[in-house]
Amino acid sequence: MFAERDVVVLVGSLRKASINLKLAKVLQAIAPAGLRLDILPIGDLPLYNQDLDTETPPSTWVAFRDRVHRSDAVLFVTPEYNRSLPAALKNAVEVGSRPYGKSVWENKPGAVTGASPGLLGGSAAALHLRQVLVNVNVAVLPQPEVYLSGADKLIDEAGSFSNDGTKAFLGTFLSAFGAWIEKLA
Ligand code: FNR
Numbered sequence: 001m002f003a004e005r006d007v008v009v010l011v012g013s014l015r016k017a018s019i020n021l022k023l024a025k026v027l028q029a030i031a032p033a034g035l036r037l038d039i040l041p042i043g044d045l046p047l048y049n050q051d052l053d054t055e056t057p058p059s060t061w062v063a064f065r066d067r068v069h070r071s072d073a074v075l076f077v078t079p080e081y082n083r084s085l086p087a088a089l090k091n092a093v094e095v096g097s098r099p100y101g102k103s104v105w106e107n108k109p110g111a112v113t114g115a116s117p118g119l120l121g122g123s124a125a126a127l128h129l130r131q132v133l134v135n136v137n138v139a140v141l142p143q144p145e146v147y148l149s150g151a152d153k154l155i156d157e158a159g160s161f162s163n164d165g166t167k168a169f170l171g172t173f174l175s176a177f178g179a180w181i182e183k184l185a
Helices: 019-030 059-070 087-097 123-135 164-184
Strands: 005-011 035-039 073-077 109-115 146-148
Touching (some): 005 019, 005 059, 019 073, 019 109, 059 087, 087 123, 109 123, 109 164
Parallel strands (some): 005 035, 005 073
16 A cells, blocks of 8 residues: 555557566556556657757657656566667657756656566566666666566466466565655655
């Protein structure tokens, strides 16, 4: 049970059948009372280009920046692409980090998780993302680190993560994140 907190969730995969999107939805469903998880799409953000960052930037950038700015915390749920984070997610970080001095990430509590069909669960992507988030001053939950390996095999016929072990594991992560947000509030 936590004080009411508005958490924006950014999913690093853009595909409809994304395992990570499924993971984000399970996290949304099992979040402890008080933690409200809202998945914010990032696929329609134009690639960051400083020439576009004028008095009238793209409307999708404005809406994205505003939504993240209003949130209490940010949860990143990402696959690993070529041992790093997907470009779409890095682009979202860039968009939120500018204009200079107006970054929406500043002092935001955050957490990183993800899933991969591979053996390492996308941990290299998460570690790269953590490194990036240090630069934009997101205070990332240090532990527990939760990366789901062999994630395709954890999905049931209904297309979700329903087994008790995985849900309990994810619940531990969310409780720690909730406590982290309270600590930094
Ligand atoms: C991958 N995949 C992958 N997996 C991994 O564990 N480490 C990696 O470095 C990569 N690299 C990689 C690059 C690219 C361009 C793609 C498309 C995929 C496999 C990846 O984990 C798998 O496709 C996941 O299902 C992608 O996540 P979503 O879309 O299911 O959320």
